[in-house]
Amino acid sequence: MPTLRRLIQTPRFPYCAVFVIGCILFGGAVYLGEALGLAACPLCILQRMASLGLMIAAGIGIALAGSRTGSAIANLLMILTSATGAWIAGYQTYIQRVASDVQCSGEAAWWELFVDWAGEQAPLLFQASGLCSDPAWKLFGLSLAEYSLLIFSALTLYGIYLLLRQRA
Template identity: 50%
Template sequence: MTRNPLKPKLLPFTVALCVSLSLVGGGVLLAQLLHLAACPLCVIQRMLYLLLALAAGSGLVLAASPLARMIAALAMTAIAAAGSGVAAYQVWIQRFAPNTTCAAEMPWWEAFVEWAGRLVPMLFQPNGLCSDPAWKLLGLSIAEWSLLCFFALFLLGLFSLLRKIP
C-alpha cells in the first residue's frame, strides 16, 4: 500500500521532516558558502533538527498506528521545545552577554559536540563563538531564525499531538 505523505494525518510529519532537513542542509551550505564557523550551540541545534527529522520520519513510517503517530508527535514536540531552549540561550548570549562563552567550563554537551565534530566535521565541527552572530538576514541572526523555526516546529508538533484524526 502506498502512503500519501500529504494526507491530513501525515502532513505535519512531512512538513517537519522537510523543514528540519532543509534547515540542516541550508545551514551547512550557508556555512560553506559564507565561510561561517558553527559554535557548539549551533551544532547542538543541528543535532536537534536531525533528531526532529528522525521523529517526523518515524511518524510517517509508522503512520498506520495512531499510537505510533502520537508518540512521534510527542517526540517532535519535545525535541522542538529543547531546540527552542538552546536557540533562546544563544540569542540571550548574543544580545545580552556578548562576552560570555557557551559555558563556563566544558560541560558534557560540549565534549559530545567535540566528539561528533571529529566524526563528521562538515556537520558538527564547532569552531565558532556562540556570542558572535556572524551573519544576519532581515536584521535577525541565525540563532534568532533558528528560535523562530524551532518554535514553529513546536507548534506543529503540538497541533499534531492534540488533533483527533484516526
Template identity: 50%
Template sequence: MRLLKKQHLFLLLGITALALFLSGVLLGNLAHLAACPLCILQRMLYLLLGTVGLLIGVGARNPTTQRAGAWLMMLIALVGMYVAGYQSYIQHHPDAGGCTVNSPWWEEMVYWAGEKLPLLFMSSGLCTDPGVKLLGLSLAEYSLLTFTGIALLCVLFGLRNER
C-alpha cells in the same frame, strides 16, 4: 489540514527539518561561517527532528504512535528553543557568559561529532558572535522562531490525533 493525511504532515515536517539541517551545513561550508557549539547542537536537533518526522511519516499508521511521535518532536523542539534562546541571549549580552561553563557533556558531544564528521559538525566559532544578520535577526534568532513554530505544530498534531 483534512486534505493531507497525518503521515504526510509528519513527512513534510521531517523534510523541512532535514532541509534546515542541510541549509546549516551548506551555509557554513559555502559561506565559510564558523559554527559555534550551540549552532552545532541546534543542527543536531534539526537532524533528530527530521529523522523522527520521517520515521513517523513513513511508518506510523496507529494514531497512538503518531500522537507519541508528535509529543516527542515537540520535546525536541522545546530543547531547540532553549538552545537557540540561550544563544540569542548571549549574543545580545556577551558579558553574561559564553557558550559553556566548564565544558558540559553536550559540548564534549559536539566536539566528538566534529572529529568524526567535520563536514557536518565541526565547531570553530564563538557563540557570542551573531555572525550574519538578515533583516536585523541573527541565525540563532531565526532558529528560535523556527523551533517555536515546530513545537506549536507538534502540539497541534498531538491534539489533533487525540480527538
C-alpha cells in the same frame, strides 16, 4: 486542486512537511556555514543535532502514521526535539543579544565534549570553531540563532497542535 487537498489530508503529510523542514534546517545550516565561511559554535552544532532529531521523529511519524499510538509517539518526539532546539536557540539568542560577554566555552560542559566528539567524527557537519556570542551573519536584522528560535518554536506549536488534534 482536489489532488493537493487530498495530499494535505493524508495522515503522513504533517510528518513529511516536518521532515522537509528539518532537512532544510540541517542542510541550510551546513550550506550557509560552507558558502559564507561561517564558523559554527557548539550551540549551533546542538541546533543541527536537534534538527536531525526532528527529522528522525518525523520519519517515525511517516512510518507509523496509520497507528494512533505511533502517531502520538512521533508527535511527542517532535515536540521534545523542537522544544529542545528552541531552548538551545533561545539561549544562544540571549547570549548574542543580552550577555555577549558570556561564552559557551571555558570549562567544557558535557555537551561541549559531545560536540567536540561529533566534530571529530564528521567535521563537515559538526565541527565547532566559532563563538556562541558572535552572530557572524544577519539577514533582515536577525541572526541564524534567532531564525532557528522562530522555526523551532513554530514546530513545537505545530507538534502540540497535531497531538491535540489527534486526541480530539
